Amino acid sequence: MNDTSNRTSVDGGTVGTLARGLDIVEWVAATPGATVQRLSADLGLSRSAAYRIVGMLRDRGYVVGETELRLGPVIMRLGLQALEGLDIHAVGPEHLRELVDETEETAFIAVFDDDQMCYVMQEEGPQVVRVLSKLGGRAPLHASGLGKAYLSALPEAERGLVVERIPLTGYTATTFTTAPELHAELDRIRDQGWALDDAEREPGVRCIAAPIRGAGELPVAAISVAGPRDRIVAAQSSIVPAVVRTAARISVALGASPPSHPLSHDT
Template identity: 65%
Template sequence: MSTEASTTSAGTLARGLDILEWVAEVERGSMSDLCAALGLSRSAGYRIVGQLRERGYLAEAGENHLRLGPVAIRVGLQALEGLDLFKVTPDHLRALVEDTEETAFVAVPEGIEMAYVMQEVGPQVVKVSSKLGSRAPLHASGLGKAYLSALPAAEAEEIVAGLDLVGYTPTTLTTVPAVLAAVERAREHGYAIDDSEREPGVRCLAAPIRDASRRPVAAISVAGPRDRILAAETSIIEAVVATARAISSSLGCPPPRPSR
């Protein structure tokens, strides 16, 4: 194959992948919108889309609209079968501990609580730890509020309204409005805080882990003595949020949608 032909093929492949990613993002889109969004001429758009439809990567979704086809769906499902929270998380968890020098945790939702499923202990002499399998309340843990923040607002409100908002310490949030306000702050900033709300003197910073559908499947946190966490809070937040995003990406979560 000549260099010119190879370059042309590579460009066509890139445009084809751009088209698939765009259709996956919008779920159902028209040809005119596709061409406008990707800067394609009408003729180039129809030519590449025609090839993708012939191969089963795209399919019709009503008049002049497109959706992912059965082949694209099958390829995606096969890729997802190889993705698993417990396979992709350990290396990220160890790196987070090396970066922050504090203990890191991963918890998954179990009913109205978060269950600790992974822990990497930090090197500090004074440290925080939790028994694997133990539970953390949604309203009184950074992990729980981080998980709630990644749910649709209405769903999070319904869950919080049904919780028994037990007060564990003087700083525990024990009213629905207070918990929802904390969840909304976590949604806005990308991380949640537990300021000695379940264990006196312990501060926790947490972020949600999402799957390929952007649904939260877990949360990750760093916790330690309150004063020590506060002293390094900015860098710990950055590390926790970056780690949560890296794990989410490994689970197939698309990049965050651009704000409108």
């Protein structure tokens, strides 16, 4: 009986100290010019408790500094390890299946590779007539929803360099074949949060796509739903938000911030 009571007391104290330590680490991360005195006041800790816990964190490398506290090298190492564990192949499939369940159309994820988009995931929709792509297959940046979604999320200077070096081949009557036209389209995509491929590479095929971002808020991939043009047109008002929501969920799972811009349904 006494042993159990002692264990509970010790465990409770340890958990409480751990929670306060985590609170301190998060507070230091968010507080420029952090000091133990300010920490004590902001977190409601006694000076002695604040100095004791900060001392433990300092000994373990979670915080550094004497008069001014900063995050220590252990936090950086753990953060990098966490980022390495964030992989589109790990988080993408489940979200892709949910997108197909919601839209009943085939969905894709592609990554940027050698100035093209490379298909790395595909989940087939239940429709008898559907659009399919070979995994490892390529799509041109300027003539695919996936490519335009990815380009639209790049910083403007980097985007300009990419557009300058890729061939703007005309595949159909709706392909963007000049840099000014393409940049205007990419600006629109950036502002509304999603891309449209209106039979720009394959006649009769329509695609809705959105960029997937990583921890640095830069694009790491793109996701799309594609199908016969008439069917996608009829369901576009529901497909667009589904694609954008799925891209945002995957992005957040990869370390990006939730999107802040409102969704536009302009086509």
